[in-house]
Amino acid sequence: MASHKDLMQMVRDGLGTLVFAFGHKVGIIDAFIELKDPCTVEELSQKSGLNSRYIQEWLGCMLAAGVVRINKEKKYSLPYSKDLLKRWGHIASVIPIFSELFGKLAEDMSKEKPEGYTYYQPFLKWLDIFQTPEAVHSWNNNLVIPVLNLKSGKDFTLLDLGCGYGRHVRDIAEQYPDCHIFGIDSDEESIKQANIELAKTTLQNVKYEIMDGGKLPDDWVGKFDFVIMNDVLHDAYEVDSILKETKKVLKDDGYGAAFDPPVSSYPENLVNDKTAQFYMPFSLFSCLPESLSGPPGGEGLGAGWGYERRKEKIEKHGFQVIKVHKDVDKVQDGIVFKK
Ligand SMILES: C[S@@+](CC[C@H](N)C(=O)[O-])C[C@H]1O[C@@H](n2cnc3c(N)ncnc32)[C@H](O)[C@@H]1O
Numbered sequence: 001m002a003s004h005k006d007l008m009q010m011v012r013d014g015l016g017t018l019v020f021a022f023g024h025k026v027g028i029i030d031a032f033i034e035l036k037d038p039c040t041v042e043e044l045s046q047k048s049g050l051n052s053r054y055i056q057e058w059l060g061c062m063l064a065a066g067v068v069r070i071n072k073e074k075k076y077s078l079p080y081s082k083d084l085l086k087r088w089g090h091i092a093s094v095i096p097i098f099s100e101l102f103g104k105l106a107e108d109m110s111k112e113k114p115e116g117y118t119y120y121q122p123f124l125k126w127l128d129i130f131q132t133p134e135a136v137h138s139w140n141n142n143l144v145i146p147v148l149n150l151k152s153g154k155d156f157t158l159l160d161l162g163c164g165y166g167r168h169v170r171d172i173a174e175q176y177p178d179c180h181i182f183g184i185d186s187d188e189e190s191i192k193q194a195n196i197e198l199a200k201t202t203l204q205n206v207k208y209e210i211m212d213g214g215k216l217p218d219d220w221v222g223k224f225d226f227v228i229m230n231d232v233l234h235d236a237y238e239v240d241s242i243l244k245e246t247k248k249v250l251k252d253d254g255y256g257a258a259f260d261p262p263v264s265s266y267p268e269n270l271v272n273d274k275t276a277q278f279y280m281p282f283s284l285f286s287c288l289p290e291s292l293s294g295p296p297g298g299e300g301l302g303a304g305w306g307y308e309r310r311k312e313k314i315e316k317h318g319f320q321v322i323k324v325h326k327d328v329d330k331v332q333d334g335i336v337f338k339k
Pocket residue numbers: 131161162163164165166167168184185186187190211212213214229230231232235236237238242
């Protein structure tokens with residue numbers, strides 16, 4: 001029988017992650033990157049403009065956690081690439097953001113009928129930074145472009161339903177200058193930010209609008225070659241309306257693609273699963289409450305709704321799920337479907 005997790009170690013790791021996130025936020029990690037370690041406490045202090053006694057203590061935390069190294073000359077190093085340090089420093093900084101939601105989550109949990117809550121703007125901002133142009137480009141190339149290749153021609157019309165700050169479609173629009181892209185989102189702030197970023201480009205083939213994916217315009221019937229939804233369905237409070245409307249606006253030979261965390265619907269499959277260990281906390285603090293919100297009380301899906309039940313739901317709407325990446329019965333990020 002597998003032994004129980006060492007709870008004390010779990011807490012030590014959590015504390016170490018918080019200290020790492022703090023170092024990322026205040027610039028200690030950036031100082032390490034710029035100094036091209038190994039370096040002294042004083043050098044780190046000078047580079048970051050931070051007090052050396054505090055830096056010493058931060059280094060002590062990270063030495064104990066096995067993240068920072070020290071050599072015989074008492075010089076310190078952080079032996080990871082700049083990309084890894086920036087990426088995991090930013091990811092770790094979601095922990096204090098989620099901590100700010102303790103009160104809201106606890107209050108909603110104590111209700112007989114939880115009402116959830118809508119996106120916490122600091123989290124959406126965090127998410128936007130997480131999606132660096134390189135990360136978005138590689139995501140599109142791995143997951144979205146193979147879907148676009150299902151149809152010949154590069155002058156397609158694509159709807160990004162729940163586009164958020166619209167990064168994914170700006171990258172697609174650059175790669176396919178002859179295509180026409182609509183990005184819609186029910187969140188006003190997201191569309192505002194998407195339009196601000198769009199204005200910094202010369203792209204003419206992207207349009208963002210505030211719109212509810214569960215109520216698409218009637219003059220969009222049969223308009224789109226592709227409808228993509230990235231991290232939308234498991235957050236949605238009206239998944240049936242969204243899928244109904246997706247069917248309405250897709251061309252007869254069009255394709256839909258829904259990308260969500262690759263987590264199984266069945267709790268027994270989550271045991272010691274590192275992918276689920278990463279995604280499920282995002283769901284507890286953001287996806288599930290978002291899916292519980294909205295008139296007249298949402299469905300409460302979240303990442304734990306899982307791949308298998310999401311696929312069943314898409315099939316119930318009369319779509320045929322097709323293989324693009326892995327076999328369709330394997331838990332994965334994307335579900336690609338046609339009418
Ligand atoms: C986790 S964010 C992902 C944003 C974006 N697709 C990305 O990958 O960066 C989910 C987005 O779906 C949007 N959304 C959820 N339900 C929606 C609906 N019914 N209609 C339109 N947008 C919706 C939210 O406002 C939010 O911006």
